[in-house]
Amino acid sequence: MPTVHDLDTPSVLIDLDRMAANIARMQAYCDAHGLAFRPHIKTHKIPEIARMQVEAGAVGIACQKVSEAEIFAQAGFTDIQIPYNIVGPHKTARLMELALYNWVAVSADHPSVIAGLGDAARAHDLRLRVLVELETDIHRTGAPVEEVVNLAQRIEQDDHLHFLGLLVYPSSLAMRPAIQEALDRLNRAGIGVEVVSGGGTGAARCAHEIPELTELRVGTYVFNDWATVGKGWASPDDCAMTVLTTVVSRPSSDRGILDAGSKTLAADRWDDAHGYIVEYPEARLYQLSEEHAHVDFSACAERPVIGERVHVIPVHTCVVSNLHHQLYGVRGDDIEVIWPVAARGQVW
Amino acid sequence: MPTVHDLDTPSVLIDLDRMAANIARMQAYCDAHGLAFRPHIKTHKIPEIARMQVEAGAVGIACQKVSEAEIFAQAGFTDIQIPYNIVGPHKTARLMELALYNWVAVSADHPSVIAGLGDAARAHDLRLRVLVELETDIHRTGAPVEEVVNLAQRIEQDDHLHFLGLLVYPSSLAMRPAIQEALDRLNRAGIGVEVVSGGGTGAARCAHEIPELTELRVGTYVFNDWATVGKGWASPDDCAMTVLTTVVSRPSSDRGILDAGSKTLAADRWDDAHGYIVEYPEARLYQLSEEHAHVDFSACAERPVIGERVHVIPVHTCVVSNLHHQLYGVRGDDIEVIWPVAARGQVW
Numbered sequence: 001m002p003t004v005h006d007l008d009t010p011s012v013l014i015d016l017d018r019m020a021a022n023i024a025r026m027q028a029y030c031d032a033h034g035l036a037f038r039p040h041i042k043t044h045k046i047p048e049i050a051r052m053q054v055e056a057g058a059v060g061i062a063c064q065k066v067s068e069a070e071i072f073a074q075a076g077f078t079d080i081q082i083p084y085n086i087v088g089p090h091k092t093a094r095l096m097e098l099a100l101y102n103w104v105a106v107s108a109d110h111p112s113v114i115a116g117l118g119d120a121a122r123a124h125d126l127r128l129r130v131l132v133e134l135e136t137d138i139h140r141t142g143a144p145v146e147e148v149v150n151l152a153q154r155i156e157q158d159d160h161l162h163f164l165g166l167l168v169y170p171s172s173l174a175m176r177p178a179i180q181e182a183l184d185r186l187n188r189a190g191i192g193v194e195v196v197s198g199g200g201t202g203a204a205r206c207a208h209e210i211p212e213l214t215e216l217r218v219g220t221y222v223f224n225d226w227a228t229v230g231k232g233w234a235s236p237d238d239c240a241m242t243v244l245t246t247v248v249s250r251p252s253s254d255r256g257i258l259d260a261g262s263k264t265l266a267a268d269r270w271d272d273a274h275g276y277i278v279e280y281p282e283a284r285l286y287q288l289s290e291e292h293a294h295v296d297f298s299a300c301a302e303r304p305v306i307g308e309r310v311h312v313i314p315v316h317t318c319v320v321s322n323l324h325h326q327l328y329g330v331r332g333d334d335i336e337v338i339w340p341v342a343a344r345g346q347v348w
Numbered sequence: 349m350p351t352v353h354d355l356d357t358p359s360v361l362i363d364l365d366r367m368a369a370n371i372a373r374m375q376a377y378c379d380a381h382g383l384a385f386r387p388h389i390k391t392h393k394i395p396e397i398a399r400m401q402v403e404a405g406a407v408g409i410a411c412q413k414v415s416e417a418e419i420f421a422q423a424g425f426t427d428i429q430i431p432y433n434i435v436g437p438h439k440t441a442r443l444m445e446l447a448l449y450n451w452v453a454v455s456a457d458h459p460s461v462i463a464g465l466g467d468a469a470r471a472h473d474l475r476l477r478v479l480v481e482l483e484t485d486i487h488r489t490g491a492p493v494e495e496v497v498n499l500a501q502r503i504e505q506d507d508h509l510h511f512l513g514l515l516v517y518p519s520s521l522a523m524r525p526a527i528q529e530a531l532d533r534l535n536r537a538g539i540g541v542e543v544v545s546g547g548g549t550g551a552a553r554c555a556h557e558i559p560e561l562t563e564l565r566v567g568t569y570v571f572n573d574w575a576t577v578g579k580g581w582a583s584p585d586d587c588a589m590t591v592l593t594t595v596v597s598r599p600s601s602d603r604g605i606l607d608a609g610s611k612t613l614a615a616d617r618w619d620d621a622h623g624y625i626v627e628y629p630e631a632r633l634y635q636l637s638e639e640h641a642h643v644d645f646s647a648c649a650e651r652p653v654i655g656e657r658v659h660v661i662p663v664h665t666c667v668v669s670n671l672h673h674q675l676y677g678v679r680g681d682d683i684e685v686i687w688p689v690a691a692r693g694q695v696w
Contacts, residue, residue, distance in 0.1 A: 008438040008696045064639045085596045087655055090356040109597055112654045140640055141597040141605055248433045249457055249489040257489055263670050264695045267615040291412045292488055306460045307435055322611050325693050345673050347612045348356045
């Protein structure tokens with residue numbers, strides 16, 4: 001069996017035991033609280049990992065792009081939610097091709113998005129499930145609670161659309177009053193709600209305190225990363241993804257350079273660092289060039305020599321997967337599986 | 349002929365006329381000042397574009413990774429410099445396979461790097477060209493000027509290595525005294541120098557003021573980006589790369605969301621923005637999620653509707669190319685060529 005010593009660097013390793021524990025823990029949480037679980041595949045973009053999530057009990061998957069959903073539909077996943085406004089004739093046509101043979105739901109936050117979905121569904125002679133997205137405190141997409149009934153009615157009034165329910169991201173505890181108000185308004189308008197879909201790795205910790213939720217979408221939990229650790233949502237031992245790198249330069253006694261820059265780790269930061277070096281906890285990964293990580297080892301009693309290999313827990317796993325041809329599933333030093341990142345770069 | 353209206357979004361467009369002008373301008377500059385020009389292909393990772401650069405007069409190419417060099421060697425490029433410490437038995441072995449059939453040079457900043465290169469060259473029974481990298485004010489890799497003679501001698505003393513000269517990144521004007529001192533020390537030690545290789549899109553503007561340079565390596569100039577504009581090195585009209593995006597949400601009168609997040613534009617910032625929207629110069633692209641660009645349109649008299657397409661000049665073109673399956677070469681609205689990004693994701 002090949003081992004990590006056979007790999008060149010940088011290479012992205014997935015600790016299979018840690019990932020399995022992360023999958024089991026989240027599914028057990030959802031099972032305990034009667035929540036349907038829908039893992040977001042944007043984190044790994046690998047059908048084989050989604051298969052493990054479904055086998056553990058997930059009801060289906062969430063994808064962020066139609067092109068991701070196309071890859072996963074080809075891989076045999078039939079229950080796909082895209083929590084995104086699908087806009088424009090190219091993309092709505094592709095969405096309908098997908099919806100012809102799969103259980104597909106999308107979200108919408110504006111009448112013009114709903115109108116575009118309706119036109120495309122009519123042209124394909126099918127009925128598409130649509131969730132209304134509620135705005136949250138991250139101020140990204142989503143409609144204000146006052147708009148929810150209007151949007152739901154527009155969906156219901158279109159013979160080619162079906163109002164499925166509400167979608168919230170992130171479904172933090174602070175969102176509960178707005179969710180309750182939206183449901184109350186829909187109830188008073190006589191509109192049925194099948195699904196209330198919450199999401200977010202942080203929000204997953206309080207999903208049981210929002211009993212209105214029927215479903216949870218979470219992505220990052222499968223690997224965890226230095227940001228989820230920093231936010232207190234995971235411990236370093238829950239981090240399944242590390243990037244195996246080599247120390248390629250030691251330009252001074254304090255500084256070192258790893259062969260993993262922003263094209264390997266992405267440029268995301270947490271708490272002024274671009275990742276955490278497992279073997280040198282006191283080191284600070286303070287800057288990235290495209291192919292260099294700049295590390296300050298001044299706080300470390302022992303310091304590495306050129307050629308030494310170290311493992312980096314990245315700040316944001318979802319963008320790391322997207323940069324790599326494949327991930328290596330390991331148990332100890334053994335490489336048990338090599339997964340092509342099938343949906344990486346699928347931005348359409 | 350297909351047009352940009354046939355494309356889904358987000359798609360990365362390259363203005364062929366602007367790129368041709370950028371290529372011609374840099375080559376003319378190098379020709380005027382007697383500098384060999386060696387474009388750095390990390391910016392585009394596309395052999396067809398490197399071919400245009402060589403046809404314009406470039407002497408060869410620079411690659412940042414051995415895996416990039418392998419792709420470009422397969423595409424027919426034989427003169428390849430890798431300005432990087434190549435470390436470890438896996439990578440030095442691959443480097444030597446490359447050097448068997450191509451003119452290859454690498455840089456080194458430490459005796460242990462030189463020893464590793466020598467061992468691998470001996471095992472492959474060839475002689476590898478090595479440049480000594482001089483440290484600069486960016487404090488990345490590179491040896492101090494006092495070490496240059498020692499490193500050059502170690503290279504010369506190895507029958508399987510050949511000391512080619514000095515490498516500097518970036519070769520800003522402030523580096524001239526150190527370059528002069530290094531050359532003086534080498535001269536006094538009786539060590540010949542064939543190449544003094546400078547680099548950097550900014551440093552290219554003053555390369556003629558460092559007559560010691562024999563060669564210039566530049567990458568970003570071929571496309572330019574919002575960071576090179578911000579630094580005063582290019583105008584917006586010199587930017588050949590734009591990302592065609594769609595406005596997918598207008599959650600408030602001030603805000604808008606484009607379908608291009610950190611998996612499309614990368615997370616780089618310049619002057620508190622993640623890019624520049626050509627159609628809305630007063631808009632501010634203030635935040636990115638993975639698949640959302642968050643835009644503040646409050647300073648714009650006219651504001652877009654959902655479905656409108658806009659062009660974004662990204663902050664850093666080199667990391668954008670690396671995120672996409674292909675780039676579209678356009679002249680006006682016509683798509684004249686589609687280039688696969690052959691070496692994207694080549695991190696080894």
